[in-house]
Amino acid sequence: MSSINRAAGEIHCKLVYYGPGLGGKTSNLQYLYSQLPPERRSQMISLATEGDRTLFFDFLPLELGQVRGFRTRLHLYTVPGQVFYKSSRLMILRNTDGICFVADSQPERQEANLEALADLESNLSELGQKLADLPYVLQLNKRDLPTALPVEELTANLRRGQEPVISACAANGEGVAETLQELARRVLARLAATG
Numbered sequence: 001m002s003s004i005n006r007a008a009g010e011i012h013c014k015l016v017y018y019g020p021g022l023g024g025k026t027s028n029l030q031y032l033y034s035q036l037p038p039e040r041r042s043q044m045i046s047l048a049t050e051g052d053r054t055l056f057f058d059f060l061p062l063e064l065g066q067v068r069g070f071r072t073r074l075h076l077y078t079v080p081g082q083v084f085y086k087s088s089r090l091m092i093l094r095n096t097d098g099i100c101f102v103a104d105s106q107p108e109r110q111e112a113n114l115e116a117l118a119d120l121e122s123n124l125s126e127l128g129q130k131l132a133d134l135p136y137v138l139q140l141n142k143r144d145l146p147t148a149l150p151v152e153e154l155t156a157n158l159r160r161g162q163e164p165v166i167s168a169c170a171a172n173g174e175g176v177a178e179t180l181q182e183l184a185r186r187v188l189a190r191l192a193a194t195g
């Protein structure tokens with residue numbers, strides 16, 4: 001999607017948080033939202049959420065400020081985890097500029113992590129894209145839980161290439177800004193390289 005509107009002096013980038021249900025995607029956006037100055041806080045949109053679960057998606061626009069003289073905006077989305085929302089995930093993934101995979105560090109969620117990662121790769125391939133060709137970061141979330149698997153083990157199981165691996169506790173915001181910075185840096189570097 002990343003669009004540069006030279007006339008308006010604006011850059012727009014679409015970033016998607018992907019991962020197993022209840023892994024912490026919405027929490028990432030909620031934390032970022034909570035860090036915004038109050039006067040800019042009216043904008044997080046969570047569509048059709050029922051209790052904790054994201055049934056459709058969350059959307060959070062973030063102003064990055066000026067990048068190379070352009071007013072730069074990030075559009076953050078999360079995808080719903082449940083299997084039956086495949087068409088929503090496909091739609092949200094379309095024209096994405098970058099992806100953060102939010103993995104759940106708990107042993108009992110490892111199958112769900114692998115399933116979500118495979119689902120991501122298969123959906124990208126339906127859209128004619130490959131993970132390896134996209135700005136991508138792997139976030140290992142829920143590091144605060146006593147049962148969290150070692151970072152090395154999760155990395156060995158979930159890392160697909162040279163993507164950065166970032167430990168996080170989205171519930172209290174640890175690693176959340178770092179994750180976004182790392183992803184945004186990659187997206188903007190790629191934008192600069194491709195013009």
Ligand SMILES: Nc1nc2c(ncn2[C@@H]2O[C@H](COP(=O)(O)OP(=O)(O)O)[C@@H](O)[C@H]2O)c(=O)[nH]1
Pocket residue numbers: 019020021022023024025026027028052053054078081102141142143144145168169170171172
């Ligand atoms: N202990 C712990 N709980 C977390 C963390 N991140 C999210 N959660 C909790 O996990 C549940 C699901 O999080 P949510 O962000 O809704 O997951 P999503 O389905 O991926 O959007 C919520 O109850 C969160 O409070 C974390 O880092 N540590």
Ligand SMILES: [Mg+2]
Pocket residue numbers: 025026027052053054078079
């Ligand atoms: Mg959610």
